[in-house]
Amino acid sequence: MTAQYVGLLYGLVLAFSPILPAAAADEVLRLGIRVDAPPFSSRVETAHSGAKFDEMYTGFSVSLCSEVVQRMKWDTPDLRVEVIPVTAQTRFPKEPQQYPTWDLLCDPTSVTLLRFDWCRYSFPYFVTGIAYATHDSATNPENLGGQLVALVGKTTTDSGLKLEWSHLYGTPPEFVVKDNYEEAVLALKEGEVKAVFGDQILLQDALEKASMSVESYMSSDILSIELYSFCVNSARPNVLTVVNVTLADLYRSGKIIELLGESFDGRGANRLLSTLYRLYAVPEK
Incomplete structure (x- = not known):
């Protein structure tokens, strides 16, 4: 998959995704957090029930969602975060065209055409297969x-x-x-x-x-190339904007490598992942 193809794919996704009104209760952000997908997202068994979401859950996806929440609080200091635990089987609605119960899905979500029914995809943040x-x-x-x-x-x-x-x-x-x-x-x-x-x-x-x-x-080769992006509820386009701004900033600053290392035992980005981050380090102006 070439860089030009990746860029074209996401340009089309962002261009043709419907723009819907923001939810009235913007002070509430509902996070769907995957409980069973380490090192991207999993529950911390020792965390107590009253802990913050990024103390109850850990992983690369959770760390990035935490960065999104921090940026949203710049404009909405009283932002309240609600957590909806999900698994691979429960993260999406059972029927197409239904809105999910969460606003932002914090899990390793591969980009597929079927999931366009529920997702407005962010910039990609991981490549796997x-x-x-x-x-x-x-x-x-x-x-x-x-x-x-x-x-x-x-x-x-x-x-x-x-x-x-x-x-x-x-x-x-x-x-x-x-x-x-x-x-x-x-x-x-x-x-x-x-x-x-x-x-x-x-x-x-x-x-x-x-x-x-x-x-x-483990096999030495992968059988496919898949992009992980954040899935945002179509009813919350404002959240998608904040997610993309946050990711672009993390890519430009290089902090994404620090967060990657924290979840992957100090391992840095490979060549494909580094190229992806450079592609989506969108300038501010």
């Missing part, structure tokens, strides 16, 4: 036909990979859908499935938490 883990280094998608393969439901891996498998790799496996990456990796560890497919970063984190060596189990 589908990877897989297996016990046998000789295993690859082409020889998994008829085997049991785990993936997480209501994700782009669930929808896109299942749809494209026959075209890309031939005979499809039998897909075992799990609620989260922890369950999917456990199925691999216990020999229930031959492989697990999912987002590269989320799968890597789940392998490490299960004490499974990433180098031993």
